[in-house]
Amino acid sequence: MKILKPHLKNYKKEIIGAVIAILISAFSTLWQPRVLEDIQKALLVNNQSRVLRDGIWLVILGIIAIVAGIFNVYYAAKIAQGVTSDLREETYSKIQSFSLANIEKFSTGSLTTRLINDMNQIMNMMMTLFMQLLRIPIILVGSFVLAIITIPRYWWAPVLMLALILSVGTWVMKNMTSLFNKFQETMDQISTRVKENLQGVRVVKSFNQENNEIKKFNKTSDYLNDLNIKIGYWFSAIMPAFMLIAYLVIALVILLVGTSIRSHPSDVTVVSPYVSYILTLLFAILIGGMVLMTFSRGNVSLKRIAEVLETEADVKFDENAPEEELSESIEFDHVSFTYPDGNDETLHDISFKIEPHQMIGVVGATGSGKSTLAQLIARLYDPTDGEIKIGGKNLKLINEKTLRDTVSLVLQKAILFSGTIASNLRQGKKDATDYELERASEIAQAQEFIKRYPDEFDHEVEERSANFSGGQKQRLSIARGVVSQPPILILDDSTSALDAKSEKLVQEALEHDLKNTTTMIIAEKIMSVKNADKILVLDEGKLVAMGSHDELLKTSKVYREIYDSQKAKEKRGELNE
Template sequence: MMKLSRFLRPYRMSLIIVVTLTFLQALSDLYLPTLMSDIVDTGVVNGDISYILKIGGFMLLVAAGGMICSIVARYLSSTVSAGFGKDVRSKVFSHVAAFSLKEVDQFGTASLITRTTNDITQVQQVLNMILRMMISAPLMCIGGVIMAVFKDIKLSFVIIAVVPVLVMVIFAITRKSFPLYQAMQSKLDKLNLILNEGLTGIRVIRSFNRTDHEKKRFDEANSDLIQTAIRVNQLMASLMPMMMLVLNFSTIAIIWFGGIRIDSGAIQVGDLMAFLQYAMQIMFSLIMVSMMFIMIPRSSASAARINEVLEIVPDIKDGKQAATEEKKGVIEFRDVTFRFPGAEKPALSNISFSARSGETIAIIGGTGSGKSALVNLIPRFYDVDSGSILIDGVDIRDLPLTSLREKIGFVPQKAVLFSGTILDNIRFGKESASEEEVKRAAEIAQADEFVSKLQDGYQTVIAQRGLNVSGGQKQRLTIARAIVKKPEIYIFDDSFSALDFKTEAKLRTALKQETANSTVFIVAQRVSTVMDADRIIVLDRGKIAGIGKHQELMDTCKVYREIVLSQLSEEEIA
């Protein structure tokens, strides 16, 4: 948790005030038993009513002051802990946003969500408790021991004997609970993963009649988490009874030996009453510490998981070279080799080609040939292992990521829509786009046809993950999102697969006019989609099997000819 303390720097003044007020509250609580002792030994014994009223009134003032300090300290501690949680959550989110796909895959989406929500909440709650208890508890404990010794040294040996026993009990239980809390957070990750898969894949699960199987998976993960939680809670539940047992025996011992001391005339009744209160303060301060130690192991495990995320240095580093103001969009691959993390073989090997502005480059190949991997390297979702990719003569690794991605309009293989209206989703590509620009982009993408028929038109709300629109409609909206940006480079990663042939043909015709001055990459499985491209790159097992126009490749590239023959008849080819 110490590594996260840097997020408390903006709240240093509030922390100083909290510590000061907590110190004053502790002094107030420690002074009250002494005042009560004076009332009993002087006022009650001597029947001095005026003294009782005088000291009693002063006690009320001291108690009121302590209460005010406590209220203000609790308010500030809550404010600090909430601010701390907000800052850490923002930092983790922005840090994860800078991750390459490699780092995201390393942790997993479910784990990153748990770390950003549950883990940070755990640390935030413990920080609040630390500010409330961890400061006051040591002050009350140490101050109580000093005041008890001041009242009677011999009687204070009871407390001195008990404190080490309590400390040993707290330490032993905490030591056993820490690994269990770590295991709980990992099992919570697994539970979130299964829940996420069950919700996102609900259609597949139902279509294959695997609902019972998924319920069983969830129940097993849930039971595993519960069993660990029960074990750790049983361990922690034993702490309080043990503390109370020691506390009660200590009270008996104090009264027993205190009675003997009163009988011998060594102390007075008021002193014994004050001593008992100081003993209670000491014991309860240790109970407060034990409560902290119940929470600290889990928060420490959570803090370690948060630090794991924050300590990851993203592989993809921001470049510093300014992008050229003149729009060209010339892309060159120079002997590029790329391997997915953990893969045995490269996904791409020795890829070299160039694409000029205004040119449409189609990429085709069998499943697993590296088509998507190739286009994912251009916006630097991954970095190349060797070789280089240049845009307008500048290595993309030297460009700031914002400048690089500003040049690109990317339409992913899996259409992704966000919660909000259709207008909001298209404007995601260009926030300042006017309604006319949005509508024109939708018309080019052949989306205006179905959007205009909706009751609310462009103000129609898209459900989470776009579940209230079809696959083809999703693709057309994501294409419109890229078009409205008017980038130098378009990347369509198998983005026409859900469209019928007629709609696709109309879209490509409209798109050709819109992208006349841009570089266009089209990844496709359909031969009909790539036939009219200026150049076609044929990939086979991560290597270029051929580059050229359709007819050239039919004559020179065996791989391309096999793909064409598998999809088209001899008449269609002719």
């Protein structure tokens, strides 16, 4: 509950209003049977004026309870919605601060479930808290005490009922808590499976895997359904069980009252209020049981949200560091890196220095660590050993905004967001002018298809950018990367979906229009980096060679093998020039 306290402080007036409404509603409810008892006593002595007076009071108490209940629901809803919204925003902000390792630890499906399903459970819990949790103890204690006062000699009856119901309720809650945990975990699995399947729908259809995916989904869905049914069984059983206990106690008391009515004739007027208090006590226990179940479920969700909020980001920036402009040099000083869940080093003892305004190529076989190298420069991960410097400064001593303004990373997998072309490009620079958007799209060779749209940069980007081809998405990603004219631009195999002509035009535009930018091009094809000032050759996570294309052909066996292999594929038509 501690993660809710900071947010609850923002709703002090609403909390006070909800509590006052609860107190008024609870005391009005408790006093009604007492007024009913007075009416019955007045009827026995034929006191019509007292019957009328008490009848009016009974109606007034009912109206007060209804009005107080309306205000209570209003304030409770305002608190629940507000606190949950604030907590959701806090959680989302926390997720945005996570490194890639943190995201992978939770999985995107799990984080999505926590932001939606778990937040709904917390909202339900908050509603219950301010509608019932404070009201139930008052009703429970009040009806219990008043029942004993009404017929003192049967004080043991409500005690017996409470003892039996609490015993059954405790046993049920113990079983349901584990089911709630399993339910939320299975929701994570469902969310992850659906997300992966929809994102990879082309792969599924290409390999005719629809039936297999349906079977996998159905298996998880059936398990979730079984859990829901089990939870439903417990819910459906607990209320009849509680009511059975209460009615047995009421029947026992009425039987005892009936056998002793001659010695206690006044019991005739108190049987009805007594039964009302017992039923009110039962109602309070039933609602209390539902409250406990809601809290049990909400507590599971709170723990899952707390797990996110209490997770420290693997990559921490020095926010006290000043914002500054850095020169365009890049230096790796004996850098090694192992992924959090990995055992083997992805990069081992990498050292090199790139001077400002150079164009650098990075090549190597699949799995040699090229993309990891790029992600370390953008500080999506921190190196396991060694230092990375930009402009001569260690990345760990640089303010986050300074780093993001200095380094622009364009990934191979082009990801665009729902909105417009302009809104996607402005993610690279939020205040980019129309001229800057046009210039960036020209560099990325995206103007030729943007100009075909009547609305040009206002053209809609559909969900998962389904209305663009792979090459178009890559060109828009490149435009987004260059729109801010970053000091350092990293293209992580981000021209792989372009034809040879478009790729060549992009590289020529980069050389001509971004002369003051240090550009790092990571590519599978050597032809993509052939004209670079310097080429880094990676092999199994090690930097095995560095130099120009002509130098490497003479001095690097690994580079020569990659080059010869690709030339052979070109001749066979397997690799586009």
